Amino acid sequence: MSDFNKIVIFGVGLIGGSFALALKTARAASEIVGFERSPQLLEEALRLGVIDRAATDMREVAGADLVLIAAPVGQMPEIFASIAPYLSEKTVVTDGGSTKGDVVAAARAALGGKIARFVPAHPIAGAEHSGVTAARSDLFQGRKVVITPLPENDMEARTRVEQAWQQCGATIHVLEAGQHDRVFAAVSHLPHLLAFALVRDLACRAEAGIFFDFAASGFRDFTRIAASHPEMWRDICLANRDALLEEIDTYQKQVEEFKIALQNNDGAALEERFAVARSARRAWGERLQAQDADMPKK
Amino acid sequence: MSDFNKIVIFGVGLIGGSFALALKTARAASEIVGFERSPQLLEEALRLGVIDRAATDMREVAGADLVLIAAPVGQMPEIFASIAPYLSEKTVVTDGGSTKGDVVAAARAALGGKIARFVPAHPIAGAEHSGVTAARSDLFQGRKVVITPLPENDMEARTRVEQAWQQCGATIHVLEAGQHDRVFAAVSHLPHLLAFALVRDLACRAEAGIFFDFAASGFRDFTRIAASHPEMWRDICLANRDALLEEIDTYQKQVEEFKIALQNNDGAALEERFAVARSARRAWGERLQAQDADMPKK
Numbered sequence: 001m002s003d004f005n006k007i008v009i010f011g012v013g014l015i016g017g018s019f020a021l022a023l024k025t026a027r028a029a030s031e032i033v034g035f036e037r038s039p040q041l042l043e044e045a046l047r048l049g050v051i052d053r054a055a056t057d058m059r060e061v062a063g064a065d066l067v068l069i070a071a072p073v074g075q076m077p078e079i080f081a082s083i084a085p086y087l088s089e090k091t092v093v094t095d096g097g098s099t100k101g102d103v104v105a106a107a108r109a110a111l112g113g114k115i116a117r118f119v120p121a122h123p124i125a126g127a128e129h130s131g132v133t134a135a136r137s138d139l140f141q142g143r144k145v146v147i148t149p150l151p152e153n154d155m156e157a158r159t160r161v162e163q164a165w166q167q168c169g170a171t172i173h174v175l176e177a178g179q180h181d182r183v184f185a186a187v188s189h190l191p192h193l194l195a196f197a198l199v200r201d202l203a204c205r206a207e208a209g210i211f212f213d214f215a216a217s218g219f220r221d222f223t224r225i226a227a228s229h230p231e232m233w234r235d236i237c238l239a240n241r242d243a244l245l246e247e248i249d250t251y252q253k254q255v256e257e258f259k260i261a262l263q264n265n266d267g268a269a270l271e272e273r274f275a276v277a278r279s280a281r282r283a284w285g286e287r288l289q290a291q292d293a294d295m296p297k298k
Numbered sequence: 299m300s301d302f303n304k305i306v307i308f309g310v311g312l313i314g315g316s317f318a319l320a321l322k323t324a325r326a327a328s329e330i331v332g333f334e335r336s337p338q339l340l341e342e343a344l345r346l347g348v349i350d351r352a353a354t355d356m357r358e359v360a361g362a363d364l365v366l367i368a369a370p371v372g373q374m375p376e377i378f379a380s381i382a383p384y385l386s387e388k389t390v391v392t393d394g395g396s397t398k399g400d401v402v403a404a405a406r407a408a409l410g411g412k413i414a415r416f417v418p419a420h421p422i423a424g425a426e427h428s429g430v431t432a433a434r435s436d437l438f439q440g441r442k443v444v445i446t447p448l449p450e451n452d453m454e455a456r457t458r459v460e461q462a463w464q465q466c467g468a469t470i471h472v473l474e475a476g477q478h479d480r481v482f483a484a485v486s487h488l489p490h491l492l493a494f495a496l497v498r499d500l501a502c503r504a505e506a507g508i509f510f511d512f513a514a515s516g517f518r519d520f521t522r523i524a525a526s527h528p529e530m531w532r533d534i535c536l537a538n539r540d541a542l543l544e545e546i547d548t549y550q551k552q553v554e555e556f557k558i559a560l561q562n563n564d565g566a567a568l569e570e571r572f573a574v575a576r577s578a579r580r581a582w583g584e585r586l587q588a589q590d591a592d593m594p595k596k
Contacts (some may be wrong), residue, residue, distance in 0.1 A: 124514045146512065173512075186500060187513040191520040193556055194492060196575040201552040202484060203578035210477075212582045214444065215485040216422050218526075220586065221519040222489040226579040228516075230572035234565050241560055248557050252550060254499040258491055259546050262539055267532050274528035277494040280501035281524040284510045288518065 003028040003163065004065040008055075010035045010079050012045035015096040015123060016070030017135025020050050022168035025137040033060055037075065045132045061086035066164055070096040074235035076103055080110035087111070093118040094161045098184065099239040100148045100177040116154045119161035122146045122180065123170060130229055141169035142291075148177040185243035190251060192233055193244070195226040301326040301461065302363040306353075308333045308377050310343035313394040313421060314368030315433025318348050320466035323435040331358055335369065343430045359384035364462055368394040372533035374401055378408035385409070391416040392459045396482065397537040398446045398475040414452045417459035418475065420444045420482070421468060428527060439467035440589075446475040483541035488549060490531055491542070493524040 007023065009016045012034040023029040034051035036042035042054045053060075061067065061083045069079050076097060087093065093111075097103045100120050107118045124144045145165040149158050162172050175183065202211045237244055261269035305321065307314045310332040321327040332349035334340035344352045351358075359365060359381045367377050374395060385391065391409075395401045398418050405416045422442040443463040447456050460470050473481065500509045535542055559567035 124512065144512070175512075179508075183509055183512050187509055187517050191496065191517055194496070194553065195520060196572050197552045197556050198489065198492070198549065199575035199579045200571050201549055203574055208578070211481055211485055212578075212585075214422065214442065214471075214481050215582065218523045219485050219489055220583070221522045222493060223579055224519045225516040226575045227583065228572075228576065230569045230576055233572050234569040237560055237568055238563060238565055241563070245557065245560060248553065248560075251496065251499055252553065254495045255492065255546065255550065258495050259543065262535055262543060262546075265536060265539070267536055270535055271528045271532040273498050274494050274526075274531050276501055277497035277524045278526065278528055280506070280510075281497045281521055284513065285518070285525065287510075 003167065005030045006033065006064045007031070007066045007068065008033045008035065008061050008064040009051065010067070010069045010083075011071035011075075011096075012036045012041060012051055012132050012135075013070065014130045014132075014134045014139070015125070016068060017045060017048075017050045017132040018125070018137065018139035019068055019070065019096070019123075019168060020045075021135055021137035022140055023164065026167045028164070028167045033064070035060075037071065041132055048132060048135075050132055050135055058082050058086055061091075062088065064088075064091050066160070067091060067093045068096065068164075069093070072232050072235045073097040073099050073103060073239045074231075077106035077110065080107050084110050084112070084114065087114050087117065089117075091117060092157045092160045094121045094147075094164065096121065096123055097239075098122060098188070098236050100180045101243075102239040104148070104150065104177050115150060116152045117157045118150070119153055119158050120148045120150070120177065121161065121165060122148075122184070123165070123168075125170075130232075138169065140165070143170050144173050145170040146173045146175050146180055148175055148180050150177075181240050181243045182246075185240050185247045189236055189240055189244050190247045192225050192228060193237065193248070194251070195223050196228075196233070199223050199226040301465065303328045304331065304362045304364075305329070306331045306333065306359050306362040306365045307349065308365070308367045308381075309369035309373075309394075310334045310339060310349055310430050310433075311368065312428045312430070312432045312437070313423070314366060315343060315346075315348045315430040316423070316435065316437035317366055317368065317394070317421075317466060318343075319433055319435035320438055321462065324465045326462070326465045331362070333358075335373065339430055346430060346433075348430055348433055356380050356384055359389075360386065362386075362389050364458070365389060365391045366394065366462075367391070370530050370533045371395040371397050371401060371537045372529075375404040375408065378405050382408050382410070382412065385412050385415065387415075389415060390455045390458045392419045392445075392462065394419065394421055395537075396420060396486070396534050398478045399541075400537040402446070402448065402475050413448065414450045415455045416448070417451055417456050418446045418448070419459065419463060420446075420478065421463070421466075423468075428530075436467060438463070441468050442471050443468040444471050444473050444478055446473055446478050448475075479538050479541045480544075483538050483545045487534055487538055487542050488545045490523050490526060491535065491546070492549070493521050494526075494531070497521050497524040 007029045020032045032051045033053045033055050034045050035055055045051045046054045108115055125139050305327045318330045330349045331351045331353050332343050333353050340352045343349045406413055423437050
């Protein structure tokens with residue numbers, strides 16, 4: 001017998017599609033039903049066998065053991081409101097959003113007493129590619145999934161959701177929602193915004209061609225995330241606005257310090273700052289490599 | 299017969315060492331003599347066969363056909379002054395510095411009339427590793443070398459220097475020194491400073507451990523250059539101070555625009571900015587891949 005008789009997934013792109021494939025591979029789901037804003041993507045997910053059934057009628061949510069909302073965070077309030085009437089007492093709900101405070105607020109507003117069954121999650125499995133064609137059963141293998149449990153959550157719901165992500169191959173980490181948003185504002189949302197800003201800065205210049213002609217591997221790596229999806233990142237930035245604004249301020253002050261050292265020709269201050277960064281970056285890089293070495297080979 | 303009877307290289311790290319190995323492989327040099335600030339590195343270069351002879355006495359510069367200065371830019375004024383008395387009429391001089399305005403000024407100050415024989419160059423061949431053990435004969439294969447010829451240069455000197463870099467496998471591109479420094483301030487020096495600043499910002503926090511724990515692949519790529527050499531980057535930043543300060547200002551204004559859009563909850567403005575960046579980044583990435591596909595396989 002499967003762990004879940006019926007799983008309903010909203011958004012069958014990279015995250016939702018990979019979740020479906022992972023649970024199918026683990027034989028943890030009897031039936032996976034997909035909802036998707038784009039009819040073409042929905043059809044493609046069905047054709048690729050990522051989902052068993054494509055749905056458009058919210059009544060299909062009824063009877064689900066597990067609902068995953070893997071749509072862009074901007075669409076989540078509407079989805080929570082749409083599914084609320086169809087959630088039974090046995091249904092657990094989780095999500096794949098990159099921000100948590102706003103998702104929790106939207107869920108609280110829409111779900112009422114059923115909030116006990118919503119266990120927020122953020123799988124840390126970015127990929128350069130997006131969409132259902134990029135989905136793969138091992139996307140979450142060895143990756144972290146951060147859950148930000150609510151005080152209202154009942155223990156059984158939390159366990160069910162953790163088990164589902166674990167069956168995808170992920171390891172579970174727990175943060176409080178506000179802490180999650182502050183951490184990811186700093187290590188993910190800010191770098192994206194900074195990379196977008198640098199590329200836009202150059203792209204809008206009269207001599208843009210010459211600049212890009214001489215950009216090399218350092219620039220390539222630094223700006224890789226500037227090729228990320230504009231709509232998705234608009235949503236994330238807006239959803240995590242307060243924490244991100246705070247990080248931008250902190251960062252601008254940091255850059256200002258570097259600038260003042262440079263203005264003052266203060267080589268010692270520059271070198272000291274660079275050395276602190278290098279040492280932290282190297283230590284982190286080594287830890288990361290050690291973790292990757294522990295992961296199953298792709 | 300080799301193209302160069304005697305080549306003298308100051309700084310036998312990644313750039314100087316790879317230049318030596320490339321010209322040896324191309325059978326373009328009869329003898330390669332190395333100078334190096336670190337006696338250990340010098341010995342290692344000799345042991346690895348990167349150079350034929352290790353030198354400490356400046357009189358060894360006499361009789362050289364070609365001198366390459368591949369030391370950090372901060373050391374170049376002293377090196378120019380030391381070699382000036384020993385440069386004969388046939389000697390051509392080039393360098394491997396990442397900045398050009400300051401190197402040209404140092405050369406002009408030290409070389410007098412011999413400036414006609416100094417052809418500044420900047421090989422665009424960064425690598426994650428540095429030092430002579432990272433040197434390889436194909437480092438410059440298919441890479442760009444920017445030369446910034448001086449009005450004083452004689453044509454024969456320029457041709458000799460271009461040929462030497464071409465024999466390393468590089469393609470020659472020409473910029474005016476000031477333009478070179480503005481371009482590299484934007485596409486290289488600024489990103490390095492920004493990456494150093496982000497990592498230092500996080501490393502100095504009380505909760506640094508949690509932040510780094512949840513940093514993922516986007517952060518890894520964005521901050522890869524923050525593991526670069528502090529002393530080298532101190533020198534580069536100071537050497538290209540004016541252009542870099544201007545780029546920091548321009549960038550801070552760009553980030554400020556993003557911040558204002560975010561403060562105003564202006565999703566359309568954010569998305570438009572992200573989309574401009576993504577489109578430019580993708581177009582550049584595709585051009586880069588096409589170039590890489592043309593390069594010899596490593």
